[in-house]
Amino acid sequence: MALEIQVLNLWLLLLMLGLYAVSASSSYSGGVPKEQEDDRISALPGQPEVPFSQFSGYVTVNEEHGRALFYWLTEAYTSPHTKPLVLWLNGGPGCSSVAFGASEEIGPFRINKTGSSLYLNKYSWNREANILFLESPAGVGFSYTNTSSDLITSGDERTAQDALIFLIRWMSRFPQYKYRDFYISGESYAGHYVPQLAQKIYHYNKANPQIINLKGFIVGNAVTDNYYDGIGTVTYWWSHCLISDKSYKTILEHCNFTAEQTSQICNDTVNYAVNHEFGRIDQYSIYTPTCGSNSTVQYKRLKSTILHRISGYDPCTENYAEKYYNLPEVQKAMHANVTGVPYKWTACSDVLFKHWNDSAFSVLPIYKELIAAGLRIWVFSGDTDAVVPVTATRFSLDGLKLKINTPWYPWYTGGQVGGWTEVYDGLTFAAVRGAGHEVPLFQPRRALTMFKSFLEGKKLPTS
Incomplete structure (x- = not known):
């Protein structure tokens, strides 16, 4: 009898250990695919100890062209x-979610x-959710x-399609996330990427x-919309x-904000x-404050027109990212640069930016379609940004x-007004006070208060 009890206790112990192992790997009952385990990051160089798991690597999205996206x-x-x-997606077009979103915004680490x-x-936003950063598009x-030639033929359509293929294939590598509640977030030119990808997923799911x-x-x-963005930007500058x-x-x-090409006097006045x-x-x-000499080149990635092509923020922290992610030991730990490219990792790609091919005039029609589909949609805006301003x-x-x-009201965090918000039928707008x-x-x-409210489907706090 004692032997039977010992055997039973041993069986229970093994069962508990098995359940723990499954839980530690995000509780997928089907076991962990080898590809997933190969992507596990044991620790990044110079990283403090953390209780959460990290993974990074490549997913091929086009075998014929050899396009692979890093996550x-x-x-x-x-x-x-x-x-x-x-x-999470950063914009540009051509800027890295690792450099910006992960390393100076919502990621768990700062450099x-x-x-x-x-x-x-x-x-960090991974205090509330599992966060997946994607460097997109290829390049x-x-x-x-x-x-x-992919580097000079990129555009909105291919970027969205490749991102969809990435997600489908990534889910096969991480099956524990299949059917999990899924959201997309981003900023700047990701104002195109995010709703366009959401629309692709919506159509695919049908x-x-x-x-x-x-x-x-x-x-x-x-x-969001070339006309409204143009009028709103100039209004912000003047006001x-x-x-x-x-x-x-x-x-x-x-300046004709509905035209693809603007007049010379428009360009000259804007540049002046x-x-x-x-x-x-x-x-x-x-x-x-500005970051040294960077202050004179903030608009280096803008074309001669006011809008259409808007890059990511360029603070001093971008310099730290370019140092860190070019370290061979960092790339090895992240399973990055596996092909050994002969050029350095950079926060933004000027080649992609200069050769962006298709860019939707407006994504408002997508908003209308996805609002009707019942998706939760929030749009937020820092009120000290003069590039894609709140106006x-x-x-x-x-x-x-x-x-x-719900009419306009101030929302609070930490005993202070965090910003202002208005809730529409199908969409929530939030201004964030003092944010660029x-x-x-x-x-x-x-930002974390806002993100938490979004995930919970609740209005921003009134006190």
Whole structure:
């Protein structure tokens, strides 16, 4: 009898250990695919100890051209097996989600000034969800293509299609995330990427098993509609005393915000205003100090027109990222640069930016379709950004002509006004007080409060 009890206790112990092992690997009952385990990050160089798992690596999205996208998954601090999965995308076009989203906004780590070690971000979004960072499209960051012409033929459509293929194949490698509540987030030119990918998933799910359980998206300081973005940007410049009355009136008179190409007088006036009237400020955060010589080149990635092509924020932390992610030991730990490319990892790709081919004039029709589909949609905006400013976002949303369900009110966090919000029928808008283009960088606590409210499907706190 004693032997039987010992055997039973041993069996129970083994069962408990088995359950623990499954839980530690995000509770997928079918076992862990080898590809997934191969992507596990044991620890990054200079990383503090953390209780969550990390994975990174490549997913091929086009075998013929050799296009492969690089990802970095940081699972939730607690209960990763039950918390939602959130995909984060940075814009550009051509800027890295590893450089910006992961390393200076919502990721669990920040990079020290030496560019050789990391410290914890206490407002990281993986305290509330599993966060999947994707460097997209191919040619951004560690993502690559074996077909050089891909770098000069990229555009909105291919980016969305490749991202969809990535998710489908990634889910096969991480089957524990199939059918999990899934959201998409991003900022800037990801104002195109995020709703376009959401639309691709929505259409895909109509004809296939819905392994990607899309629930909604949240996007910030988002490029949305060329006309409204143009009018809203110039209005912000004038109303925040960045440009003269003369420049403001000339721009409004001579700039056609519905045209792909603008007039010479429009371009000359905009260039004069930016280069001479703005002064040496950071256009992505107009009230904060600049980062040395970077202040004179904030608009280096903008074309001669006011909008259409908007890059990521360029603070000093970008320099630390370029040091850290070029370290051979970091690339080895992240299973990155496996093909041994002869050039350095960079935060943004000027080649992709300069040769972007198809760019939707407006994504508002997509908003209308996905609102009707019942997705949870939030749009937020830092109010000190002069590149994709809050006025541009508000003009764009007004173009949807949505019914107001909850009128404008201030929301709070930490005993202070975190910003202002209005809840429409099918969409929530949130302004974030004192935040620039990268909201979670400038106001991390407020951004985390907003993200948590979004995930919970609750209104922003009123007190």
